[in-house]
Every structure is written in C-alpha cells, then in structure tokens.
Amino acid sequence: xxxxxxxxxxxxxxxxxxxxxxxxxxxxxxxxxxxxxxxxxxxxxxxxxxxxxxxxxxxxxxxxxxxxxxxxxxxxxxxxxxxxxxxxxxxxxxxxxxxxxxxxxxxxxxxxxxxxxxxxxxxxxxxxxxxxxxxxxxxxxxxxxxxxxxxxxxxxxxxxxxxxxxxxxxxxxxxxxxxxxxxxxxxxxxxxxxxxxxxxxxxxxxxxxxxxxxxxxxxxxxxxxxxxxxxxxxxxxxxxx
Numbered sequence: 573x574x575x576x577x578x579x580x581x582x583x584x585x586x587x588x589x590x591x592x593x594x595x596x597x598x599x600x601x602x603x604x605x606x607x608x609x610x611x612x613x614x615x616x617x618x619x620x621x622x623x624x625x626x627x628x629x630x631x632x633x634x635x636x637x638x639x640x641x642x643x644x645x646x647x648x649x650x651x652x653x654x655x656x657x658x659x660x661x662x663x664x665x666x667x668x669x670x671x672x673x674x675x676x677x678x679x680x681x682x683x684x685x686x687x688x689x690x691x692x693x694x695x696x697x698x699x700x701x702x703x704x705x706x707x708x709x710x711x712x713x714x715x716x717x718x719x720x721x722x723x724x725x726x727x728x729x730x731x732x733x734x735x736x737x738x739x740x741x742x743x744x745x746x747x748x749x750x751x752x753x754x755x756x757x758x759x760x761x762x763x764x765x766x767x768x769x770x771x772x773x774x775x776x777x778x779x780x781x782x783x784x785x786x787x788x789x790x791x792x793x794x795x796x797x798x799x800x801x802x803x804x805x806x807x808x809x810x811x812x813x
Contacts, residue, residue, distance in 0.1 A: 583613030693777030
C-alpha cells in the first residue's frame with residue numbers, strides 16, 4: 573500500500589486551500605520525490621490552538637509533516653527529513669549536497685519583494701478571526717499600513733510591485749543560466765527549485781500582478797522554469813477571493 577503523508581498547511585479561512593509559500597515548498601519537494609501527500613490547511617487561530625495542542629509545541633508553525641517518528645516542522649527541516657528517508661540517486665532534493673544558498677536568497681531577497689504582492693491578496697481571502705490575527709501579527713494592528721497595501725495592489729502602484737519582483741528575479745534568471753537544463757541544478761528539479769516555486773504559487777492570490785512579475789519577457793528563463801515546475805509538480809493553488 574502506498575504511504576500518504578499528512579502535511580498541515582495554512583488556510584485563509586475554514587476549508588480553504590493552502591496559501592503558505594513554505595507549505596508549497598514542502599508540497600513541491602514531495603512531488604519531486606514522487607511521494608503521496610494530503611495537505612490539511614488550518615487557519616491561524618486553529619494552528620495556534622489545536623495544532624499546538626496536538627504537537628505539544630506552542631510555537632508550532634506550518635508546514636508540519638506527520639511521520640511515524642513524530643512531527644517535523646519547517647520546510648527546510650522537512651526537506652532534510654524527506655531526503656534522508658526517500659532520496660535516491662534518481663530522485664533527490666539535493667543533487668549537489670545539502671546547501672541552503674537558494675533558501676537564504678529566497679528569505680532575504682525574494683520574500684521581501686513578494687510580500688507587498690502576497691499580503692493584500694491573502695488578507696482579502698481571510699475570514700474574520702484570521703484577519704484579526706493577521707492584522708496583529710503582520711501589521712502590529714497598523715490598519716493604515718494594511719489599507720495602503722490593499723490600495724497599492726489594486727491600483728497603479730501594482731506595476732511597481734511587479735517590477736520590484738522582476739528585478740529580484742533577474743538574479744534567479746542568472747542562476748538558471750549557470751548550467752544546462754531548465755532547473756537550478758540541471759535537467760531535474762530539486763529543493764532549490766521548490767524554495768523559489770513556493771512563492772510563485774502563493775503569489776497566485778493576486779494572479780494578474782503575479783503573472784506580470786513572473787512571466788515577463790524580462791526573465792525568459794524564469795518564465796520557462798515556472799512552466800516546467802508546474803508540469804513537474806502538478807501543483808495548482810486554485811484560489812478564489
């Protein structure tokens with residue numbers, strides 16, 4: 573019988589799809605390894621209460637992977653666990669050895685550029701309790717800052733937001749040109765690809781701006797890579813506000 577893993581994710585509202593870029597990273601990694609998984613998206617309040625109680629960790633975040641050995645939390649920790657238990661010569665997340673270069677670039681360069689695109693779309697999808705938590709944790713109750721972000725993504729400023737993402741992706745464009753093959757490490761996708769692809773997927777909460785950011789002629793290798801990753805992982809967010 574084929575094993576199916578459970579992965580806890582982040583939902584904007586009850587019964588909604590996962591919106592977390594870091595959960596998408598884990599989903600992509602599992603697809604690359606050919607693993608079966610079921611994502612259980614939880615809202616912020618449920619993560620802080622039910623999941624915290626279930627895992628015995630009051631600081632638990634998502635993704636959290638359920639394994640026979642217990643819970644594994646954090647996309648990077650999960651990637652290493654998956655590689656140790658399921659990696660092989662033909663299917664590996666780390667073809668050039670375990671290294672965090674792309675993850676670090678994602679966290680310090682790509683994520684800051686993507687947040688002005690992601691946060692307004694994510695907020696619009698949320699229910700009341702999740703909105704309150706989001707306003708507190710991401711905006712420190714600064715309603716004016718949130719209102720500004722919501723206005724920016726819906727108006728002319730959205731072109732600048734997309735342009736800022738494209739500028740950062742030029743660095744990834746150069747990385748993709750370092751080796752033969754469409755993916756970061758060549759002809760097969762790896763965790764380095766997942767680390768970036770997670771933000772493309774979550775950016776689909778604002779699909780038009782996200783398309784402008786990722787599918788531009790400015791970065792043709794990135795555009796080709798997105799299509800290749802969609803095909804390799806078969807992940808479709810399926811968002812609707």
